Amino acid sequence: MSVKISMKDVAKEAGVSVSTVSRVLNNGKYVTDETKNKVNTAVKKLNYRPNVIARGLRTQKTNSVGLILPDITNEFFGKLAKSIEEKLNEHNINLLLCNSNENPKIEKNYIEALLDKSVDGLIFISSGFDENLDLFPEDLPVVVIDRRPSADRNIYFISSENKKGGYLATKHLIENGCRDILMLKDEKLVSPMNERLLGYQAALRDYNIDFRPEYIIKSKIDLKEIKEKILKIHNKIKFDGIFAGADRLAIGAIRTLSKLGYQIPADIQIVGFDNIPFAKYYNPSITTIAQQIDKIGHKSAELIIELINNKNMGQADSFYFPVYLIKRESTT
């Protein structure tokens, strides 16, 4: 039975012309109720479904949005993708998901592929290579999340108050008595981490603690790598607190330090970032800075839809969502 049935078949069945069918399906304006009924009956009877490819060719709209992100298995990006997709789905827009794997070259390929596919808009979490932003045509609706492109680009941007998060985390540690505070951060020069670092530095300054560059430990957000880094420095540097720029880093650190015999939080206190689901269920549970991922995701989706429907929105805006500290067992 798999013969694809087209508008032509519906038209014949309903005894009207193709254009009338099209009219009924699209807006229903300028059509008698009677013809409407005839068409609708025929549509049902034949189980007709419009061919969106043909429609796309004609209208130059695809009802699809591309999402490029570094790694879907990172729980932050995973949740983000989910909330974006959820919202787009409400508007019958499909999501084309692309993992750049933090690789600018793959990212470039994906951008081109998505443009070729004529996506109506693009939501973009950069691999950190700003040049790829130049691939976007002027008139393509684009929303950038999380990793801020350099300032001179006129582009919509959404993220959390990362600096404030770093400040809150560090302040919490200081007020709990820590004086020698490590910061664990991504090795990449990517804005959220840098802003968290700025927050960390600002807190130290406010409490008159000297900033020491050797207290910044760089590692991929990878459990194994952070373990190796911790093993390498734990007996070279003296520290009583850790601000981990991501919960994954916090988990790797806690695990490694526990195995080395340190007590958390008695010997070393730790604050993470992101509030991934496991943070609450880790042993010990992890004090962390929560981001409102759902809000970021929904806002991104809403914004891209708005941009698609109304391309001329003038000066691009930025949006920053509040973060807050959740106190758990990894700090006193």
Add this chain to the structure above:
Amino acid sequence: MSVKISMKDVAKEAGVSVSTVSRVLNNGKYVTDETKNKVNTAVKKLNYRPNVIARGLRTQKTNSVGLILPDITNEFFGKLAKSIEEKLNEHNINLLLCNSNENPKIEKNYIEALLDKSVDGLIFISSGFDENLDLFPEDLPVVVIDRRPSADRNIYFISSENKKGGYLATKHLIENGCRDILMLKDEKLVSPMNERLLGYQAALRDYNIDFRPEYIIKSKIDLKEIKEKILKIHNKIKFDGIFAGADRLAIGAIRTLSKLGYQIPADIQIVGFDNIPFAKYYNPSITTIAQQIDKIGHKSAELIIELINNKNMGQADSFYFPVYLIKRESTT
């Protein structure tokens, strides 16, 4: 500069006909090297990119594959999605990702949307509502993963040796001295969990331990829910071992039991399933049954590509990938 340039422009620039351009771009057969050069030069000069929508309309191929899965934030599905996408990308096939959220109705919408989009094939992880499988047209290449549809459907299926996994986990606990072994399983009637349960039962039988239905604890794969379930039963049922059908369940259980004062593994030994990255870094690290997610993902992608290129492959096959036990601290 954003005027979309088409094959016509290239043809004019190169001084040839549109069909010649098409020929050069597609296979290059039956064209002089000279014309080839002319065309290629024009393509480069104009920075031409083919319109895949138009091509799709004409060829009835979209070079895209749909992936429907229950929840991208579940690390098993996330990794699966990533490995599928990776492989498809090698073949220049785009992935349309859809989260059904374990909801048959959303799932149905997505199936229809993907069919409307004329995806070339579909990779499908069911929400557990088999009727949705009937929505697939006979001639659509489909690969089902993880959750096996009822046997009478002629459909390609890929998963792990779940029963064997359940057996290995339970056997390990028994050989470590456990006699009262809980099984934590998804509340859904979904095949992987049921097969793990069969493995659990088979192991008990082989070691002459009675199966007691009250030792099967059902919970969503959700940290909070499993916590509540454990709290409810821990002092009603006596147990010295737990086989958790998913690492997430294992983590929720360990955390809850630790808080209650039980020592893991001294008082209670636990084996999980999946080998998610955190299993290795949990406190204590978790003995688990590893699935070869990458292999499953790559196989699915390869299979769907094969089916797309060669629709008539006859009787549908099933593929089961080996699992193995990784010994860590949550068992002795």
Add this chain to the structure above:
DNA sequence: CTGAAAGCGCTAACAG
């Protein structure tokens, strides 16, 4: 209110 006709950009016979 409805139908005819053109055309979105591309590919695939079919001639030559």
Add this chain to the structure above:
DNA sequence: CTGTTAGCGCTTTCAG
């Protein structure tokens, strides 16, 4: 080897 032609399925003037 290359050009002409038709048409994929739909929307959108333009007449009527």
